[in-house]
Amino acid sequence: MPIEHASVVLDRLVKVFAGSGRDVVAVNDVTLSIQPGELVTLLGPSGCGKTTALRMVAGFEAPTSGKVFIGGRDVTNIPPNLRNTAMVFQSYALFPHMTVRENIGYGLRFRDIARSDARQKVERIMELVGLSGLGDRSPNQLSGGQQQRVALARALVVEPRVLLFDEPLSNLDAKLREQMRGEIRRIQKSLSITAVYVTHDQNEAMSISDRVVVMRDGQIEQVGTPEDIYAKPSTRFVADFVGKVNFVPVSIVESGEEETSVTIFGRQMTIPKVSYNPGETHLAVVRPEELKLIPPDNGFVHGEVTSRTYLGSVVEYDLALPGGLTLMAIEYNPKARPPFEVGDVAGVYFDLDKLHLLKGDKA
Amino acid sequence: MEENQSKRFNRWIEAKHELAMVCRNPMLLATILLVSALLIVFVIYPIFQVIRVSLKPDGEFSLDTYRYLLSQWWLRQTFVNSVVLGVIVATLGTIVGFTFAYALNRGDIPWKKFFRLMAQLPIISPPFMFCLSVILLLGRNGIITKQLLGLKNFDIYGLKGLVLVQTMGMFPIAFMVLDGVLQAINPDLEEGALNLGASKAKVFWTVTVPLCVPGIASSWLLVFVTSLADFANPVVISGKFDVLSVQAYFQFTGLYNMPRGSAVAILLLIPAMLAFVIERYWVSRKSYVTVTGKPTSYRIIGPSKATKGALLAVCGVVSGIILLFYITVIAGAFVKLWGINWSFTLDHFKYAWDVGKDSVRSTLVLSAWATPITGLLGMVIAFLLVRTRFPGKNILGFTSMLAFAVPGTVVGIGYILAFNQPPLLLTGTAAIIVLCFIFREMPVAIEAGVASLIQIDPSIEEASTNLGADTSYTFRCITMPLVRPALIAGLSYSFVRSMTAVSAVIFLVSARWNHLTSLIYAQTEIMRLGAASVLSLFLIIIVVVIFGLMRVFLGEPVTRVRVGN
Structure with a gap:
């Protein structure tokens, strides 16, 4: 499945939420460049702005200032449905009133694809993520791990330019989590899709990423390979956050x-x-x-x-x-x-x- | 200072970005503009007209009308009467509502299903029905007062009759609020207190009641507003005890004094708005319980035998009265001349059908138009309120819920004043009644929609957008199927309320487009109580049949809806 490799660039992104008491600066001047085919993790404690940054890439939040580029094109003012990103949500966000097959095929409705081709694509992707034979089930008849696979398949089948993961494994038990992160990495590598992966779990970040971005209070603390981050943390916060120290x-x-x-x-x-x-x-x-x-x-x-x-x-x-x-x-x-x-x-x-x-x- | 400025700056930027987001989505922008325009024309503008007419009796600004109102002791008394009635009914209604809610949730009493039905039945009961029964039971020719007790000069008309019918008719509002609150209080809290050594009475007074206080305050205010706005009961049974809604109606339609009618309506609007704003922006924020939709495990600490007996007695008596009301109306439909000639007859049916068949038809047509539009528009607004961000959203939310607070009398007068000239010449048409229904009943549909949308993970809709669907496709193919139960609940209630509306519609009916309730009122006024009973039965039967049909064809509504009047 050929997928167009796209770079992702965040250029001095700022997001301020107007709170009722005081404003909250969720993302504070974040600049980051992600290479085509790279998997980059945004790692940090809750409230560090990693999810907000991801949601600005998807287009769910408009930046207060700064720009988002996908594949060299400024998408800051493009609505989310036209960005061709695909997100795997923490809660999976499967459509409960549709079957597994309908869920996976949903995104193809908005792309110029013949119906028979679409059906083939869905079958192929179900095989790729290990869901063969479950196409007619309803999402609530599936185990947590299987639901996770549907969410992944639904995102992959539209051949997005960027794959976005918002803590996709946090609802799985420890064993399944390890297995799934291996599979996500394998599939992402084999299709060489650019991917942005948000997590607060340092083990997940270490094991899955090409590069890790450690965030704190809306800002980037350090960007580096998992080895760099662990062995040569640039700040006390990073050292403390990734492992015991x-x-x-x-x-x-x-x-x-x-x-x-x-x-x-x-x-x-x-x-x-x-x-x-x-x-x-x-x-x-x-x-x-x-x-x-x-x-x-x-x-x-x-x-x-x-x-x-x-x-x-x-x-x-x-x-x-x-x-x-x-x-x-x-x-x-x-x-x-x-x-x-x-x-x-x-x-x-x-x-x-x-x-x-x-x-x-x-x- | 500087921080303040930057905050304002950020908020401005936020608003600008929200606007930019909305503008990128033409469908959404069009929807917001359309909804705003509708709300301005059909909610704000009529109220504005009432205020304007009361302040410009002769085209010039003047406070004469208000000066007159305040200088007349009988008008001052009317205001006092309305408030006194509201306070008594709100207090009694909340006590009865709480008793039912407590008995059903914690009381361990038998026949729970029956009592729950009884506590909800008055909501779908036609207006006038309870006072009709009260007159048949306790009036001058009442079966209890005259036949059983032989009283000659007993007068049910006035405050006591009003308190009786309003309490019976309105305690369900308090019940529904407090039922929700008690269901949401985890029994673990009460068990915990018991476990720590508190007695059952102590647990009740130190744990259960304090947790219910916001709910109690909320019910009290809602019943107060409902009593204040009530027109149907007082117009029949208030006797010499004048209240604002009736006074406004007579000033406006009886004496054709539009400025004074409008000013009386404004006097009615002020306390109603006050209570509404306190409820919505103060009391409901103090709530300790969040309704999660997750039923807590059903374990209860059984109350003592005496408590159980008392709860059962109160619920039994109240349910008995409600049943008696129903039986009385049914009996009244078949009795030749109540109190004088008790022989069986079907004459009332023939007469009622002759005078009423057109009204039945037009009431059905009007409700059939209003119901789906209300449900759909309510859901669209709920969607805008819960799922989108745009500048001015709070104002839109407040305006759309305003109809909860504005008494029907004010709305009726407002519609007459606002739509009696081109370009919006609507008086005498079906449209004015349908529109009035839509915008008066929408809050219920919105609340049902909001409650169910809040429970749907927003990322489900985000996933749809993310995969390429635009907002309207997402709304149609993802949101709507998921909120179906709430939509059906909204539809059912807006239908019932269209069928049983009085206070606003009484101003808007015409020879061509009459409403069954206004016909019942006319029959009651000329003391054709038999015919009025038959028409009430018609109304009950229609409501029950259509309610049943909707459930069969559209499915079971699951979401609990709060009903105001």
Whole structure:
């Protein structure tokens, strides 16, 4: 199924909702360029403006200022029914008075397609998403996962220039969610449709996207590949939002040619050269799985285990350090290691070569 | 200051964008303009005419008419009478309505279905019917007063008769509001309080009643407005107890004093509007319960035996009275001369058919025109209010609901004043009555539509638009099928209300286009109570038959509708 690849550009988008008490700035100056065939996730907590941004691409909301381009064409003033985007809604939004087949074929009514072709397209897309044989059912006779597939098929069959997803998996249980996100990614890749995907689930964003856009309070915090976002977050917010994290204060002492000497937990250490000035203190992002708990005498610092949570594949530890700082550590394959119990004192070690320091957040 | 300015600026931008969105959608724009034009011409303009005529008795602006009204003690008394009656009926009606609602939802009493029917029956009962029964039962030749008790000088006419018929006729309004409220209060709250050690009485007074307070206030105000606007009952049974709606009618049509009739109508409009605005913009916002349409699990804490007995007694007595009213009217239709000659006769039927067949036909024709238009227009407006954004939407919403508050008397006078000259010369036509029905009954259709649209996920319609359908296609193929139950409910009620309308239509009927209710009034006035009873029966039968047909052919209305008068 050849689908025209289209780029999507948001140009300084602003959306202000006039509230009764005060105005709410839902989207505040968002500029973003999405390549043809790319899947980009808008990730952030509720109220960060991700859904509003998506709805402006679909045309359901008119921007207060700024422009939306699809395939290089300014669509800011084009009504939603003429934009040729297709949205998969959080609630699926299936038409309850139509069968599965009628639901999927609905969008084809507005396109110049012969009836027999339309019927074929519907059958083919039902096969693609795994709905064969369910065409005559009514949506409320389907399971949640099947309804999700109908919603996806209904969006795909019109061969949209952009596919829009508004938290499509949030109504599914965890197992199904993982399965569906794999399928969405597979189908999107095989058809190479440009897609914008809104979610608040960082795992979903990580696993599905070419690029992730982390949003906060209507603004973009960071745009990057899932690896970038996780390993090199640009702000404390991003680091905190995508996964569990420890922030360790690092004071710059002096910088040499290739190395910088710093103080961490009151100890002088050297790390690969960073471009910060001596005297400054920055926060290092240390993921819990990077922290290694070892016998107390060997680590950078030692702390008392305040809680230990066994989760099967991993064990999570909380540590209280002498200075009042707390750290979280995750140990994989817990059976292989001598377990620390609550009340034990453990040493803490992590690899200094990959230390990522936050720029703005001086501790 | 600066923030304020930027806020205003943003709102202005918002309005501009809304306007731009609407303008991109010509069908939507045309609909909004058409609806606005209709509302201006058929809702605002008539009211404006009433105000204008009352302020310009001789073409010049003057307050003479009002000065006269206030200087005459009997006119002042009329105002006081209307308000006093409204207060008494609103209080009694709310008490009875609450008792029914509590008994049916929490009371654990038997014959629930029967009592629910009794609490709704008065809504579809023809006007005049209850006062007709009261006259037959308690009047000068009343079967109770004269035959059973042998009273000679008992006079049911006046305040006490009015309180009786209005309370019986209007408590269903309070019942329907409070029934909804009590259904929506999760019994867990009451069980929780009981579990924490409160006695049943304590739970009632500290949990149930406080949660119902907004609903109680709301019912009180709605019944108050209905009583104030009532014309049918007072015109028959008020005797020397003058009320505004009747006074306005006599000033206007009896004495041809249009400025004074208009001014009395305005005196009626003011308290009605006040109560309506308080209800809508203050009381209903304080509501603790949101009606979700999801029935809460049906577990109830049974009340004590004594409470149950008392509830059953009140419901029993009230239902008994309503049944008695019905039986009396049926009996009245077959009795030769009530109170004097009790022999069986079918003469009244023959007479009623002779004088009434044209009215029956025209009433049916008028209602048949008004009903579908009301239902459809109501749904379109509900759609605009719930699903679209455009500058001035709040004003459109307020205007379309205004007919709830404006007493029929004011509307009737307004229509006469507004449409008696070209280009809109409508007096004497069927159109003026149909239009009056449409714009008076639309609020019910709108409320039903709004209530059901709110429950439909807006993304279903967005999905349709997103896939390429324009607004009107989406409305026809997605929205309408989904709101069908509400549409049917709206249609049923607007039909009943067209069939039973009095207060406005009495000004608008003509020799050619008469209405059954105005014929019943005429027969009652000349004391042909037998014929009036027969005509009332006709009305009941027509309403029940058509109601039944609509359910058979269009399906069961599911949505609960609030009915005002």
